[in-house]
Amino acid sequence: MGEVLALACDLIARPSVTPDDAGCQGLIAARLQAAGFSIEHLRFGEVDNLWATHGSGGPVLALLGHTDVVPPGPVDAWGSDPFVPEIRDGLLYGRGAADMKGSVAAFVVALERFVAAHPDHPGTVALLLTSDEEGDAIDGVRKVAEAFRERGQRIDWCVTGEPSSKETLGDLLRVGRRGTLSATLTVHGIQGHVAYPDKARNPIHLAMPALAALTARRWDDGYDSFPPTSLQVSNLHAGTGANNVIPGELQVLFNLRYNPHWRAEQLESECEAVLRAHGLDYAIRWHRGGEPFHTPEGPLREAARAVLTAFAGGAVPEESTGGGTSDARFIAPLGAQCIEVGPVNASIHKVDEHVRVADLERLPALYLALMEQLLPA
CATH class of the missing domain: 3.40.630.10 (Zn peptidases)
Incomplete structure (x- = not known):
């Protein structure tokens, strides 16, 4: 050997x-x-x-x-x-x-x-x-x-x-x-009965337009030998397990793989601007994996x-x-x-x-x- x-x-x-x-x-x-x-x-x-x-x-x-x-x-x-x-x-x-x-x-x-x-x-x-x-x-x-x-x-x-x-x-x-940037997003709503949606705020429904905007966005056209920046949602979690309860909270995990057009703080700012524009009551925790x-x-x-x-x-x-x-x-x-x-x-x-x-x-x-x-x- x-x-x-x-x-x-x-x-x-x-x-x-x-x-x-x-x-x-x-x-x-x-x-x-x-x-x-x-x-x-x-x-x-x-x-x-x-x-x-x-x-x-x-x-x-x-x-x-x-x-x-x-x-x-x-x-x-x-x-x-x-x-x-x-x-x-x-x-x-x-x-x-x-x-x-x-x-x-x-x-x-x-x-x-x-x-x-x-x-x-x-x-x-x-x-x-x-x-x-x-x-x-x-x-x-x-x-x-x-x-x-x-x-x-x-x-x-x-x-x-x-x-x-x-x-x-x-x-x-x-x-x-590429750089990697991960987010743990919590969207706050109000829990309630599905038969009385007017008495609740469904965080899933509230978050969907914002998530659609983030995932549909073309962040750039690539850089030199780098592919375009990509945002991918990797996990969604909400609910009590019952089908007649509007959840009070939604947790979303997503990740951006990005090229040298961006730095992490710029992407964080851009993403949070979208969340605010959609009027979300949210908290977000970022993890910068590397530029x-x-x-x-x-x-x-x-x-x-x-x-x-x-x-x-x-x-x-x-x-x-x-x-x-x-x-x-x-x-x-x-x-x-x-x-x-x-x-x-x-x-x-x-x-x-x-x-x-x-x-x-x-x-x-x-x-x-x-x-x-x-x-x-």
Whole structure:
């Protein structure tokens, strides 16, 4: 068994359901310290974060990942125990195999190879890991970025190992992500009997025109490689369970995925203007999950494009800002250029999550090639 596969299996065997790291970062820290890295453990609340560095000064190239995983769901639905890694038909199965313990293992191996081959490399190479990417993302990279900002820690380039590929390793390069903004809206009415609507105020009826206006609005026409901003209602809840009672309150959950045309506070203001225009008696709680970011043409994109094209036998990767969010949204505001390169994402968060063993074994060389392009000896 090769070293990246062995490390990936060791990490998968640790049931690090968010925010529990289950010893993954300790294992990685010991390996990197033995390779000459300086190790810093940054624990905030119940979340473990690891910052491992080699070299000094700039430019600073950081590899970003997470050791936590989502819950496996019903274990008996899996073909094998989700926390007992198993190889079948050229695929490595286990929770986190693709998202993203495979990439984390490849990061570690690539970093070990890089500093062994280039002990006096220019600048700094670093690994940043958290155990709070799949959870609330409060005490993970968000909090680390705040600490970095306070102490003046620079990051010039950031490579996130999220499973970004579509069909084959390296066929897609993420060069940005949309922002995410969530709302919990409570619309107040007056409870009453359905036979006497004049004595009640139905919050469902009152809210429907406002929600229709928000969901029908075309917020923008997109931005560069970003799709148009989208508002989606994800949950509606009201009522006592009886069909003859007008509810006194309606709760609505909705989310906006937005491009760099907007900032969170602008969208909040626009949405609340619609609610007020419809005369709603409401309360709203906002959660800003992260602003959008976009990496323009420059050394990082050029290096990634060249490396991925070589790995794909000459096929130029698609460059995209699609998908959900990643922890790079907290690193980009530090002034870093950020990209995401990782394995195929077809099975992430699913039963029988897996990664191709052949892809996993190629990943360290891919990350190593990126490092050598950006920090040439």
